[in-house]
Amino acid sequence: MTTPKKDFLHSLWDFFCSLKLTMFLLISLAVISIIGTVIPQGIPPQEYLARISPAKITLYKALGFFDMYHSWWFILLLYLLTVNLIACSFKRLPHIWKIISQPVTTLSNTLEQSLTNVATIKTSAEPTAVKERLASFLSAEFSTPVVSEVDGAWHLFAQKTPWCRLSVYFVHLSIIVIFIGSIIGSLFGFKGYVNILEGESVSKVMTRSEKEIDLGYSVRLEQFSMAKYPSGAPKEFKSILTVLENGKPVPDYTNVRVIVNDPLSYKGITFYQSSYGNAGNYYFTVTDINGSNPVSLTVAGQSSVTLPDGSSLHVLEATREVSQFAKDLSGPAAQVELHTPNGKAEAFVVYANHPELNIQHAKQHGAGPVIHYRGAEEKMYTGLQVAKDPGVEIVWLGCLLMVVGIYVAFFMSHRRIWIRIQDGAVTIGGNASKNPGAFQQNFEALVAQLKTALTTEKQP
């Protein structure tokens, strides 16, 4: 008699062991994951929020759609998958383990009937001699057999790579290892960013969740530079960094070149080239359309200033030498963006050595101010991503385990051969855990070889 409670536990266990649940979870995860690729994740951009209705925003927020891969229900699905994985493995592993550790070494009639590959060879030779012959044949051609005598019949059993049956469990284990690595990373690591001005150093960085982290040392930006291809496309962003301990440069970490795809690591923390900008001043002169009322203007870094006519101006990009972009022109130039009081925005280039172009531009756009560029005092800063992840090695270990496990699971197979010598007949049976077609061919070839081996024995 089972109590209802036990029944419940049983059905709960069966539920978690079921492969139908696996299918359901895998397909659900696939479908649900789509949401987060359509709805922007993290802090949603203003234009996006303006596009959808307030009711939708409230709904999405409540459901955690703006950070759905960390929402409780997504994590719950991952936990369910893990539990399913572990339960399933617990249920099946003992059976698999028994196949490996306690192989059936005799070919009984029931076993014979369950095998698809069976062949019989008649022989009149003496059974012990046949046994010896077959044992050495199997050792040479397949693998060393276990020989036993049961009820006057000789049985030989040989197998290859039985352990590869375990590979699937290593694949599943690898998923759990990867989860463990990522949890360690999120508990004991951080992801942050920092901006450093040329010549200055920092010892603290900001995490994505706006927490300040003390590095325990400082990092100085010696220089930032950017290289471009002739076409104007960016070629390289380069920061020269020095690590300082107690204000003194660390010998092997002095003037280290950091570019995209080539970070700097020191004491478990890694610095990645990510962005850059100019924090220095840009200088302009603004006049009326006829050149009167010149006003000097200084724009600091990324900020914007208001012109006499009420429009606001900020700098998108500037160069000391414009000829690399426009062959016929020379000298400094800046690409600026102008927001007029009536809400229009416009981006254009102004020059230091070509006032006529600046005037021409202003004329084309009515009677607005003429903007002349005078040059910049450059003070570059570099934007670095900063990360520490003590779990990452475990994640790579899990990945390795997964790749090797999948390879073994798909491309290796546990192959078994049984032979029974009884009443003047040699019965051979075999099977494989994978790829029955290929095994059948091998089996037939083996039986053919075996036939010749048995017949040549009789001749000498």
Add this chain to the structure above:
Amino acid sequence: MTSSLLFNITTFAYLISMLLFFAFLASRAKAIGAAAMAVSYGGLLAQTVAIALRWKESYDMGVGHAPFSNLYESIVFFSWTIVLIYALLDIKYKYRVIGAFVMPFALLGMAWAQLGMNNSIEPLVPALQSNWLLYHVVTCFLGYAAFAVACGISIMYLIKAGCEEAADGKAGNGLLAMFPPTKVLDDLNYRSIMVGFPLLTLGIITGAAWANYAWGTYWSWDPKETWSLIVWFVYAAFLHARITKGWVGKRAAWLSIIGFAATLFCYLGVNLLLSGLHSYGGGGK
């Protein structure tokens, strides 16, 4: 000889090969099948040389890099991997007709690249200047190609299984008699995915390794990453479907087709319809 001329020859070869495969289906003449296969091998050879040549041309221009860096180059490479995987399948199993369901994918890719895209060789933006680009792209695309082949085979399976059902299990006549038996198709479907799944897994892992190396996060749930995981889930479901009662045959074939649709979305849809870190030609973050 330039790479772009060779790519045109390739496209033409794939077109001829596909038409020959269709003729083979209709006529059942062995010679036509052999010709179709020969032409596709010729195309594959031309394309191999063309890709190598384009690689060299980029070095001659002083912007040397493996030719997998923009949409044009990746589509061309995708076509190449599809024909390659199909050629391997043909060498091993010799089911010619499958070509009629696989070559159209390769042709479509080449035709789109040659007719609709700018094929100039561009220098690499900083974000792509890494050897990881090569490992990542090669593994991903070999995986995608295996899935493309599996999708073609699944379509054949559904057609054949559907007709057999309608004909009450009698072996079909005409066209269908050319198809391998459903059992074989089912097996080939599984085998192609068995090749594709480990490659996709490697592709995702090399991508994660690269992301970790380039900006310190191996996984950031950006749309491309997420879609590759979606594809991975679908094929993991496919693999488990085989050991779950009631999920073999038609349902498995549908999963394979859905998997390839997801693959295509991961590859193209994400770039063309969604925004993220992987937009071709765009810079780093």
